[in-house]
Amino acid sequence: xxxxxxxxxxRKKLFADPILVSTIVLLLVFxxxxxxxxxxxxxxxxxxxxxxGFSMETFRRILDMDRFRKAFxxxxxxxxxxGILSTVIGLLFAYVDCYMKVRxxxxxxxxxxxxxLPVVSPPFVLSLSAIMLFGRSGIITRTILxxxxxxxxxxxxxxxxxxxxxxxxxxxxxxxLLKNIDPSLEEAARDMGASRWKVFTTVTLPLLLPGLxxxxxxxxxxxxxxxxxxxxxxxxxxxxxxxxYLQVTGALDTTGAAAMSCVLLSLTMVLFLLQKYYLERKTxxxxxxxxxxxxxxxxxxxxxxxxxxxxxAVAAFVVMMYIMIPFGALFKLWGRNxxxxxxxxxxxxxxxxxxxxxxxVVLSLIAAPITAILSMIIxxxxxxxxxxxxxxxxxxxxxxxxxxxxxxxxxxxxGYSGGLFRTGLLQGLYGTGxxxxxxxxxxxLPVGTRSGIAALxxxxxxxxxxxxxxxxxxxxxxxTVTLPLIKDSFFSGLVTAFVxxxxxxxxxxxxxxxxxxxxxxxxxxxxxxxSFGVACAYATxxxxxxxxxxxxxxxxxxFFGTSKKITEVE
Amino acid sequence: xxxxxxGVRLENVSKIYTDPKTGKDFKAVDSISLDIAPGSFVTLxxxxxxxxxxxxxxIAGFESPDEGEVYLGEQAINALxxxxxxxxxxxxxxxxxxxxxxxxxxxxGLKLRGVGKEEIKNRVHAILDLVELEGMxxxxxxxxxxxxxxxxALARALVVEPSVLLFDEPLSNLDAKLRxxxxxxxxxxxxxxxxxxxxxxxxxxxxxxxxxQIIIMNKGVIAQIGTPQDIYYHPSSExxxxxxxxxxxxxxxxxDTRDNKNIIAVGASELAVPAYQHLENGKDCTLxxxxxxLSVADEGALPCEIVLSTFMGHYQNYHVTVDGALVKVTxxxxxxxxxYKAGEKAxxxxxNDSIHVL
Ligand SMILES: Nc1ncnc2c1ncn2[C@@H]1O[C@H](COP(=O)(O)OP(=O)(O)OP(=O)(O)O)[C@@H](O)[C@H]1O
Ligand SMILES: [Mg+2]
Numbered sequence: 001x002x003x004x005x006x007x008x009x010x011r012k013k014l015f016a017d018p019i020l021v022s023t024i025v026l027l028l029v030f031x032x033x034x035x036x037x038x039x040x041x042x043x044x045x046x047x048x049x050x051x052x053g054f055s056m057e058t059f060r061r062i063l064d065m066d067r068f069r070k071a072f073x074x075x076x077x078x079x080x081x082x083g084i085l086s087t088v089i090g091l092l093f094a095y096v097d098c099y100m101k102v103r104x105x106x107x108x109x110x111x112x113x114x115x116x117l118p119v120v121s122p123p124f125v126l127s128l129s130a131i132m133l134f135g136r137s138g139i140i141t142r143t144i145l146x147x148x149x150x151x152x153x154x155x156x157x158x159x160x161x162x163x164x165x166x167x168x169x170x171x172x173x174x175x176x177l178l179k180n181i182d183p184s185l186e187e188a189a190r191d192m193g194a195s196r197w198k199v200f201t202t203v204t205l206p207l208l209l210p211g212l213x214x215x216x217x218x219x220x221x222x223x224x225x226x227x228x229x230x231x232x233x234x235x236x237x238x239x240x241x242x243x244x245y246l247q248v249t250g251a252l253d254t255t256g257a258a259a260m261s262c263v264l265l266s267l268t269m270v271l272f273l274l275q276k277y278y279l280e281r282k283t284x285x286x287x288x289x290x291x292x293x294x295x296x297x298x299x300x301x302x303x304x305x306x307x308x309x310x311x312x313a314v315a316a317f318v319v320m321m322y323i324m325i326p327f328g329a330l331f332k333l334w335g336r337n338x339x340x341x342x343x344x345x346x347x348x349x350x351x352x353x354x355x356x357x358x359x360x361v362v363l364s365l366i367a368a369p370i371t372a373i374l375s376m377i378i379x380x381x382x383x384x385x386x387x388x389x390x391x392x393x394x395x396x397x398x399x400x401x402x403x404x405x406x407x408x409x410x411x412x413x414x415g416y417s418g419g420l421f422r423t424g425l426l427q428g429l430y431g432t433g434x435x436x437x438x439x440x441x442x443x444x445l446p447v448g449t450r451s452g453i454a455a456l457x458x459x460x461x462x463x464x465x466x467x468x469x470x471x472x473x474x475x476x477x478x479x480t481v482t483l484p485l486i487k488d489s490f491f492s493g494l495v496t497a498f499v500x501x502x503x504x505x506x507x508x509x510x511x512x513x514x515x516x517x518x519x520x521x522x523x524x525x526x527x528x529x530x531s532f533g534v535a536c537a538y539a540t541x542x543x544x545x546x547x548x549x550x551x552x553x554x555x556x557x558x559f560f561g562t563s564k565k566i567t568e569v570e
Numbered sequence: 571x572x573x574x575x576x577g578v579r580l581e582n583v584s585k586i587y588t589d590p591k592t593g594k595d596f597k598a599v600d601s602i603s604l605d606i607a608p609g610s611f612v613t614l615x616x617x618x619x620x621x622x623x624x625x626x627x628x629i630a631g632f633e634s635p636d637e638g639e640v641y642l643g644e645q646a647i648n649a650l651x652x653x654x655x656x657x658x659x660x661x662x663x664x665x666x667x668x669x670x671x672x673x674x675x676x677x678x679g680l681k682l683r684g685v686g687k688e689e690i691k692n693r694v695h696a697i698l699d700l701v702e703l704e705g706m707x708x709x710x711x712x713x714x715x716x717x718x719x720x721x722x723a724l725a726r727a728l729v730v731e732p733s734v735l736l737f738d739e740p741l742s743n744l745d746a747k748l749r750x751x752x753x754x755x756x757x758x759x760x761x762x763x764x765x766x767x768x769x770x771x772x773x774x775x776x777x778x779x780x781x782x783q784i785i786i787m788n789k790g791v792i793a794q795i796g797t798p799q800d801i802y803y804h805p806s807s808e809x810x811x812x813x814x815x816x817x818x819x820x821x822x823x824x825x826d827t828r829d830n831k832n833i834i835a836v837g838a839s840e841l842a843v844p845a846y847q848h849l850e851n852g853k854d855c856t857l858x859x860x861x862x863x864l865s866v867a868d869e870g871a872l873p874c875e876i877v878l879s880t881f882m883g884h885y886q887n888y889h890v891t892v893d894g895a896l897v898k899v900t901x902x903x904x905x906x907x908x909x910y911k912a913g914e915k916a917x918x919x920x921x922n923d924s925i926h927v928l
Contacts, residue, residue, distance in 0.1 A: 002586070002636070003588075003636055004636075005634070005635065005636045005637060006585065006586070006633070006636040009634035009648055009649060012649045013631070013634065013651045016651050017651060460665060462661040462662075462663050462665035463665045463666075463667060463668075465632060465659070465661070465665065466659060466661055466665040466723075466726075467667070467678065468632075468651075468652045468653050469630055469631075469632075469652045469655075469657065469658060469659045470653075470658060470678055470682060470726070470727075471654075471679055471682045471683060471730070472653055472678075472682050473651075476682065480678075481667060481669075484669045485669060
């Protein structure tokens, strides 16, 4: 028995559809050139020495560096602590949300706000405000507590800031899982005489365990890959991401940086594969059923009160940290003189700020629609089509999620500064706005693809088949049926890509040229120098831009959204 | 419609799938051959998982066969994509475009064919009249009842005047009453436009009432092809007999053939059955007995014992044993007939003409 004939026919049919074939080819070229190739070059660079051939020399060299060994252990420690703390706090939030009667509307709203913040938040923001709150001239440390030598810089600072940044991701993941636990399981345990705590430890927690592992790994990867926060608040606590950056910009040793990048990449990649192909599957298999009924919410005050108060305090604190930013831009001198002024904003616009805004906005506006369309096309091919290279397209575009920005940045430097394989081919790309746009696209593609896949799985496949059957080719089917049905998802992908691009830092900070200064680089520059007023002014405007984009998205969905109509049909 | 409809021919078509659990390949459709005449209404009938949908989807072009060739009219179409095949499918889930209204749904295929605006309008309205949906053209599809949605799906397929209409259990989402009225509707429209229709169902009454020909499938192979009467009265196997309608089987031995009759011994008794096919003397055979062709009486061909006797209103339902084998009997209009009770001994009266021998 062999399936070769149908495979051959399928191929024939595929090639009868030129739009489809050229789309696939273009996609493959894009993914290979801008994701696979830069990472591949890093590997080549670190094991191939010119004139000597294959050699582990570079690895030996970096392994001999104290700085590198320290950074490596620092990275693991940081990932571990941030991962655990974020998962625990995320679990508390999810538990309160799913199991407790929260009467206060304000609190509900606060939970919602907190859960979207990390998606839209520019990097640095939490670090900036943490410094302004707890630093040497921090409001809390200096002004209120009169501590004059407070030190927020270092591991503690990074952990606090990263935990507050990443726990909402865990919250959302775990909330989804808790909602799927059938309440009757817990009621059965309760009925057999288990106390509430016993139910939690013997039923809820074991069911949730793979999910918790999943959340931990996701945060671990994020924390390890994070560049902005360790850069700003890390002080002398260097992680792999910052060490790689310094190796490029300070030591001017891109080969060493390439080898370090390989180490960091292997770390995130292994964890990501573990998470994706083992834990995620396990989570799905233990928690398949939908909850059959509404859960009886916990009303016992001795349980609800401390937990809700804790969560409310954390949430309020996060929100307050964002509010600090505009204030930081409006006060004359943080820590000393709290009278209002517009001088920082004036400074921004007097010294090239406008340029930075223009580059950031324009480049992001170019990247966003390309990303959105690309990710929808990838999602469409992955969900609805059969062809040989499909696994590759899916694998690469999702795996890009696990590539730390710094690593990608080094990859682009090594891969494109001398053209493809240093042959000079495509050399013109390096140092242009185009390469920044490409990096933006690569960085947002996985997120868009993932949500596109989720949206497309919702659509009954026979709807598209019937269009196909009536005589539409695949391009036509995509434009007239698929895209209109996932309009909402497409638009939110568009805005997400825009927001991610305009707030991106880790990959592009290595690639910017004086011609294209970006807002995030400016924030980094001034925060590093200790000019918090200017940094805050930049950050405030950035937050305003992001917020406007999101408002626009919500407006669009309200007036042009289709999802509502479509779900009613179900 | 001025278009000539085309026949469909399958020659030794197979489809191999990989079982996702065991990872082993198996033939979901195993070397089937069919020849469907232009303009006829054919149903594919069979138990769940027997390969009906797969067969239909190979005709539509959504799946590629691993062996054999599919012909539309005289043209081999294996390598054509669905959009290039002159077939139109009506899906079980209707598959209406939720972002279009009724008119745009029906007009979709016409627009793709570059038909002029005015003509699209006329043709859509004509088809909507045909399926009795006039005046509904501006509704969104979610403002329609299930039966109306089904008719929009039918109109959308019909309006492009395909050579062949394909249906995959189009009525299974409707309630029983609507199912019956929709199926007469479909048959009426099909006959009116004279189009070839291939209809997948696992509802035997649907197959019976609609079809010119029924194709019974089992485990990827064709068990029997024939008119509804053929299949009911002369099933080719126990599977087919059992799948269509109620049936009981009795084991017997062929004793003799004379005067165009086969003499068959069942236990100590003998039956003379019309000889449709040649049976060798001395061979074991199986009698196929439809319950409505049997009755219980004080005298008859085969002695039996009543095991169950239930009053069902318009008939009396008996289970009897003949020579140890269970036989079901229905006696219609039992009011003025003798009713036997469980445990009584009686005879099974058989209309010899209605017995089929396997
Ligand atoms: N894509 C697929 N991959 C693997 N196996 C498949 C696939 N599609 C169908 N099958 C298997 O092929 C066999 C035939 O499936 P098919 O859908 O044709 O059955 P069917 O006769 O239409 O059944 P039903 O009446 O339940 O719709 C089944 O065993 C099914 O599990
Ligand atoms: Mg089926």
